Amino acid sequence: MKNVLIIEDDKLISSLVRFKLKKEGYNVTITEDGIAGIDAINLMETDLIITDVMIPFKNGIEIINHAKKVSPKVPIIVLSSLGEEEGTVMEAFNLGVSDFVPKPFNPNELAMRVRRLINN
Amino acid sequence: MVKEAGLRKIEKLIFTLVFLHLFLSGNLVAQDSSITVSGLQSVLENVDEVPGLEFIVYFRTPNDTTDLTLLNLSQHADSINFWFSDTILLYNEAKELNADLSLLNKGSGSINYLLFKREVSESGVVEYLDNLMRNELFDPKSIVDNSFGNEGELVLLGTNTPFRPFYKLKVKILSDVKMLLLLACLSMFLIASLIMVLVMFVIKSKKRRKEVLTLRFKNLCYGPISDLLFDDEPERLNQLKKEDMVALFPKGHLDIDLFKDVMIQEIISLNKNMKGDFKSRLKLIYRKLELDRHSIKKLSLKRWDAVTAGIVEINEMDVIEAVHIVGKFTSHENFYIRSNAVATMLNISNDMSLKVLADQRYPLSKWQQMKYYRIIKYINNKGILKFHLLFESENESVRVFGIKLVRHLGLVDKLSILQQMYGTASINEKIEILKCYDNFNHVDGLEDVYKDLNTSDKALFLNIVKVLKNLGSEVSQIILMEWFKKTKDFECRLKILDAVNSLNPDLIAILDETKGDDQVKQILAHLKDPILSHV
Missing domain, CATH: 1.20.5 (Single alpha-helices involved in coiled-coils or other helix-helix interfaces)
Structure with missing residues (x-):
C-alpha cells in the first residue's frame, strides 16, 4: 500500500482528502503544521506529499526544500489558493514540485492526480 | 406725708x-459652677492632687510648752503656741493631720488653701476649680458624691439605676460621615469587582466549554460529511431521507443548536474550498438535514451577530425562499446586518434592477462598495443588470457607486447617461464621471467640463485638468493657459502646465523663453527634470 503524507492545517479539508484517498486504496498520514510535517518526512517512508503553502510554524517552501533534500524522488503536490500566495506558489514550482492544485478544488480530480504521479 | x-x-x-x-x-x-463653697470639702476629699492647689495646717496649742516639731510642724516666729505644717498636696492628708493634732493637743487647728504658693480663701479655691472644669483640666465626673455615708445605701441606690456602661463600644470611625461614605464606596467597589470577576469567570468558562464542544462536534462532523460526499453512487444522496442521513450522525446531536452551527460552518467552509458537483452535494446535505430552517430561525433572534450569521448562511447556501425575510434587514441600523442583507439580496434575489441598493438610506462605505462590486460583477455575467435606478437614487453615495460601476465594469453604453447627469451632479459624482470620461476617452463630455474650472473645489479642478491633459483639444490649451494666469496655487499651476506640456509642448517652450516669475521657473524646471516630471 502506497503512503501519502498530507500537510494541511485545515482539518476538514485534510480529513476529506484522506477519506477520498483511503477509498482509493492509499495509506494516508495527516500533519497539521510545518514542524510535524518535516518530522514525518524524516521518519516515514512516503510515496507522495500533498502540502499547503501557508501552514503554521514552517513555510510550505521550507517543507518542499527539506523534502527535496531528504527524498528528491518523492512527488509533491501543492494544494493552495493561487490568488493569495502567487509568489510563493511560483517559488514552489521553481523548487520542482510535481503538481499544483488550486483551491477551490475537486477531490476527485486531486485523487486522479495522486494516482497518476504515484503510478509514474 | x-x-x-x-x-x-x-x-x-x-x-x-x-x-x-x-x-x-x-x-x-x-x-x-457645679461646686459650691459648702461642698468644697467633700469634693476635695474625693479627688487626688489638684494641679496648683496645696494645703497648709495651722494649729494653736493651749500652752506654750507643747512641742510639735516631732509632727513636722514649725513654730511661728511671732507666737510660741502657733504652729504650721509644710505644704500638703492632698486634702485628706491635711485633714488627717488636723484631726490628729486636735486629738493629741486639745488645741484649735485649721486647714488653709494655697494656690501656687499663695494663700487663698475657700471661694478662691472654688473659682479656681470652676476654671479648671471649664478648661477640662479637672473632671467633675470623677467626683463621687460621698453624701452617702452608708455603703449599703449606695449599693441600694445603684441597683435602682439602670446599667449604662461607662465605656461604650463605639468605633469612632463609624460616627464620621466622610469615613462612612469612603467605606461605602470601597465596599461597593469591592462588591462590583467581585461580581465582575464572577461574571467574567462564568463567561470564560462558558466560552471555554463552547470551544471544547465545537472542537468535539467538528471531529464528529468529518466522518458523516465525508461519507455523504464521497458516496460511490452520487444519485443515492438524492434518494436519502432525512432520517437516513441523521442516522449517520451521533444520536441526538442534530437537535443541538451548537452542533447545527458547527455543521453549517463546516459545510460553508467546504463549499468555498470545493468545486464541481461537490458544491451542489453540500447544498443538498444542508437542505436535507433541514439546516436551512436553523439558519432562517437565526433571523428572528435579538443578537445582531446571530442575525448576521443567519444572513451569511442563507447567502452562502442560496436559500432563496428566505429572500423576503432577508429583505426586511436591508435598511437595518446595524452596519453588519444591513451590509450582509444587501449582499444576500443582490446575490440570490435575481432582481436585475438593483433596487435594493438604490433604496439604501445609509451612505455606502468603501468596504460595502467592494463587497457589492464583487457580487454585481458576478451577477452581471449571468444577466443584464439595470443600473439606471442607481443613478436616480436619492443617496449620493449610491449614485457615486453606480458611476464607479460604469468605469469598473466597462459599461460604455452608460456614458451618455453620465453626460446628462453631469450638469446637476454633486462634486463627488462629477469627479467619478470625469474618471469615466478619462477611462473611456469620452471627448463628447468635455463641453460641460470647462464651466467647472471655476469651481472652488481643488480636487474637482485637478481632475478636470487631468482629463483635459488626456482628452483636450486646442481649445483646451487656450482655456488652460488662461486659468494658469488666473490661479496662484502652485499645485494647480503645475498640473495646468503639465497638461499644456502634454497637449502642446511648443507653448511651454514659448513660456520658457519669456521666463515668468519664480514659480513659473520652478514649475518649468520640475517639468524638464526627467525624474520629477513623473511626480
Whole structure:
C-alpha cells in the first residue's frame, strides 16, 4: 500500500482528502503544521506529499526544500489558493514540485492526480 | 406725708434691687459652677492632687510648752503656741493631720488653701476649680458624691439605676460621615469587582466549554460529511431521507443548536474550498438535514451577530425562499446586518434592477462598495443588470457607486447617461464621471467640463485638468493657459502646465523663453527634470 503524507492545517479539508484517498486504496498520514510535517518526512517512508503553502510554524517552501533534500524522488503536490500566495506558489514550482492544485478544488480530480504521479 | 411716700418708694426700689441681685447671683452661680463653697470639702476629699492647689495646717496649742516639731510642724516666729505644717498636696492628708493634732493637743487647728504658693480663701479655691472644669483640666465626673455615708445605701441606690456602661463600644470611625461614605464606596467597589470577576469567570468558562464542544462536534462532523460526499453512487444522496442521513450522525446531536452551527460552518467552509458537483452535494446535505430552517430561525433572534450569521448562511447556501425575510434587514441600523442583507439580496434575489441598493438610506462605505462590486460583477455575467435606478437614487453615495460601476465594469453604453447627469451632479459624482470620461476617452463630455474650472473645489479642478491633459483639444490649451494666469496655487499651476506640456509642448517652450516669475521657473524646471516630471 502506497503512503501519502498530507500537510494541511485545515482539518476538514485534510480529513476529506484522506477519506477520498483511503477509498482509493492509499495509506494516508495527516500533519497539521510545518514542524510535524518535516518530522514525518524524516521518519516515514512516503510515496507522495500533498502540502499547503501557508501552514503554521514552517513555510510550505521550507517543507518542499527539506523534502527535496531528504527524498528528491518523492512527488509533491501543492494544494493552495493561487490568488493569495502567487509568489510563493511560483517559488514552489521553481523548487520542482510535481503538481499544483488550486483551491477551490475537486477531490476527485486531486485523487486522479495522486494516482497518476504515484503510478509514474 | 410726701416725704414718707418718697421714702417708701425708695425702700421698695432698694428691696426690689436687692431681691433681684440675690436671685440673679444665685442663679448665675448655679449655672456656672457645679461646686459650691459648702461642698468644697467633700469634693476635695474625693479627688487626688489638684494641679496648683496645696494645703497648709495651722494649729494653736493651749500652752506654750507643747512641742510639735516631732509632727513636722514649725513654730511661728511671732507666737510660741502657733504652729504650721509644710505644704500638703492632698486634702485628706491635711485633714488627717488636723484631726490628729486636735486629738493629741486639745488645741484649735485649721486647714488653709494655697494656690501656687499663695494663700487663698475657700471661694478662691472654688473659682479656681470652676476654671479648671471649664478648661477640662479637672473632671467633675470623677467626683463621687460621698453624701452617702452608708455603703449599703449606695449599693441600694445603684441597683435602682439602670446599667449604662461607662465605656461604650463605639468605633469612632463609624460616627464620621466622610469615613462612612469612603467605606461605602470601597465596599461597593469591592462588591462590583467581585461580581465582575464572577461574571467574567462564568463567561470564560462558558466560552471555554463552547470551544471544547465545537472542537468535539467538528471531529464528529468529518466522518458523516465525508461519507455523504464521497458516496460511490452520487444519485443515492438524492434518494436519502432525512432520517437516513441523521442516522449517520451521533444520536441526538442534530437537535443541538451548537452542533447545527458547527455543521453549517463546516459545510460553508467546504463549499468555498470545493468545486464541481461537490458544491451542489453540500447544498443538498444542508437542505436535507433541514439546516436551512436553523439558519432562517437565526433571523428572528435579538443578537445582531446571530442575525448576521443567519444572513451569511442563507447567502452562502442560496436559500432563496428566505429572500423576503432577508429583505426586511436591508435598511437595518446595524452596519453588519444591513451590509450582509444587501449582499444576500443582490446575490440570490435575481432582481436585475438593483433596487435594493438604490433604496439604501445609509451612505455606502468603501468596504460595502467592494463587497457589492464583487457580487454585481458576478451577477452581471449571468444577466443584464439595470443600473439606471442607481443613478436616480436619492443617496449620493449610491449614485457615486453606480458611476464607479460604469468605469469598473466597462459599461460604455452608460456614458451618455453620465453626460446628462453631469450638469446637476454633486462634486463627488462629477469627479467619478470625469474618471469615466478619462477611462473611456469620452471627448463628447468635455463641453460641460470647462464651466467647472471655476469651481472652488481643488480636487474637482485637478481632475478636470487631468482629463483635459488626456482628452483636450486646442481649445483646451487656450482655456488652460488662461486659468494658469488666473490661479496662484502652485499645485494647480503645475498640473495646468503639465497638461499644456502634454497637449502642446511648443507653448511651454514659448513660456520658457519669456521666463515668468519664480514659480513659473520652478514649475518649468520640475517639468524638464526627467525624474520629477513623473511626480
